[in-house]
Amino acid sequence: MIEVTDLSYQYGPLKALDGVSFSLPKGKVVGLLGPNGSGKSTLCLCLAGMLDRKGSSGEIKISGQDLGSFAPEELALKMAVVFQDNLFSFDFTAYEIVLMGRSPYLRPLQPERPEDHLIAKKAMRDCDCFDLKDRPIRSLSGGERQRVVLARALAQTTSVLLLDEPTNHLDLKHQKQILSLVRELAESKEVLSVVVLHDLNLAGQFCDHLLLLDQGRLVKQGTPEEVLTPENLNPVYQINVHKIYHPVTGRPQIII
């Protein structure tokens, strides 16, 4: 679904990504891990086709087609993105925000069709924010806003989801809920999700595949069992970690 070959990205003299290659099949939940400044967000922006191509070298292919050859309106049908900060200048209602996820399917003056409303409402229920539907977006808390923006991404009904720290601002209940939802989409609709995560344990719990970045390099990739080991993590995070297993799910977990 997504194939990245020898991707590098430079902000002026600063090398943010250095020769990254990986291939991700559809229907997987992929965690993007690494310390602050390791290149996670840059990689995310590259995958979203948001960065100036001047600074980049290498190749990104989506369903076998070069990312650069997609027009924004084509890409919006394939991939939905949730960014880290979501600032709003105007008080749209939460529902209006979610409905904007349907705009790639609509012509300029065409009103939203009944199915667009159905999809938007379902996305809001899935993200547990339907009760916020008529609230002005700026009156919502960070976590509530995060869920609304996620619902907008779901309303885009794409086969790829790109989520930059979607669990930011979320409480435990909603962290679990959102990542379970991403899992469910992977299993029922073969959606490929690429998720930037800071929490290694959430990554261990919910992801099929992990990419570990350090200083712009991809230092390790594989299953959580393969990636979440003290040998891999200690040099990257520069602390000593220990690996244990979740008492119920048996998934690898990291404690410090």
Add this chain to the structure above:
Amino acid sequence: MRRDIKTWYYLLPASLLTILLGLASGPAGFGLLADPQVMAIRLPRVLLGLLAGAGLASSGAALQAALGNPLAEPYLLGVSGGAAFGAALALLLGLSAGVGGAVGLPLFSLAFGLLALYVVYSLSKVGSRLPAETVILSGIIVNAFFSALIMLLLALAGRQLQEMIYLLMGNLGMIFGTQSLYLLWVCAAIIILCTGYLWGQGRSLDLLSLGEQPAQSLGLKVEKLKLRILLASALMVAAVVSLAGVIGFVGLVVPHLARMIAGPKNSRLLPLSVVLGANLLVLADALARTIAPQEIPVGVITSLLGVPFFIYLLRRKKRSGL
């Protein structure tokens, strides 16, 4: 019923009253609707008021959405100042009469209005964002620069001084004489076409107001679209300035009022802004003609009303912590 639809029921009859009031009010009080000589002066004045109010409000609403910044406004962003400098320069070069006045003056206005907008845009861009604070700061800088240039022109001006001063203060009394009457129709065409275009882009404007990256991820060709929208906005401002001079704060106040009624969706906001703007400016001009023994420039009235509103917006913004 939706609040904005209900408003339309009041607004349309109210607009007729506004036009009548605009036609009837003068320095000698109200009346004289029957006098054809008086009407020959007042009718274009009311028309220009409707057009300028509509154009400035529509341009303000579009700029606010496209820049994702509720404080954006052609006057505060320096677009009006740039356009006024262009018009003043054309005046000084003797382009106000004949073909020059018909084509040269608006073209100069447009060129410098666009230049001002471009400078503000590139000065205030931080990464892919246009933070409110830097937009306002850049607007101040560009305004200061064009003010200085305008003062230079004022110092150099001879017989054009009176026209230049009217240009700077904003005046709906056909500054450049009745020869520019047909320019009213050109101006009307520009405003109708540009507003029509912007209205058609209503959904795109909604998406743009979320910021460039979200807008692009929702399928917009952001750069191209933004350029067209800024161009349409600047075109309307230049058309207004080349007829009526600098009239501040209409583009700020009116879209905010309309947003309180219709919400931020631009497909509803734009038409409401246009009609509210047209009404408010004609009323402001009627006030300007009747409030004092001598006529006051309408730009003075709009700024006197607009500045407290701007302060209110800033304070509210500070409180909401954005």
